[in-house]
Amino acid sequence: xxxxxxxxxxxxxxxxxxxxxxxxxxxxxxxxxxxxxxxxxxxxxxxxxxxxxxxxxxxxxxxxxxxxxxxxxxxxxxxxxxxxxxxxxxxxxxx
Numbered sequence: 001x002x003x004x005x006x007x008x009x010x011x012x013x014x015x016x017x018x019x020x021x022x023x024x025x026x027x028x029x030x031x032x033x034x035x036x037x038x039x040x041x042x043x044x045x046x047x048x049x050x051x052x053x054x055x056x057x058x059x060x061x062x063x064x065x066x067x068x069x070x071x072x073x074x075x076x077x078x079x080x081x082x083x084x085x086x087x088x089x090x091x092x093x094x095x
Contacts, residue, residue, distance in 0.1 A: 003030040003042060004064055010050045016062050026064035033068050045071065048078035055081040 004026035011017050034042050049067070052058050058077050061067035067074070 001027045003027070003034070003046060006046050006050075007061075007064060007067060010046070010053060011062060013050075014053055016060075018062065021063075029064035029068050033071065037071070045075055045078070048082070049074055052078045052081040057081075 001023055004021075004023045007026065007030075008017065008021050008023065030042065037045075049058070049061070055077060057080065059070040059073045061070050061074065
């Protein structure tokens, strides 16, 4: 549940919690994301999301499900906001 709690904290900081959060359901969504992407990458992405939450082109995810659905776009836009010259998250590049 740490990822679910982290996202809730990010959203609370920006006053984006619209209703009561079901952390158990959010934890299930994050568990599926962890399986496909790995816990270290999910943590890094949450950190980037928190850091660049107000970035003009950052997709807004107000639940764990929408975070999962917008995951790749969140990573790519965080890379742009961080100044990555090609605007893509490194691991998403195809060589």
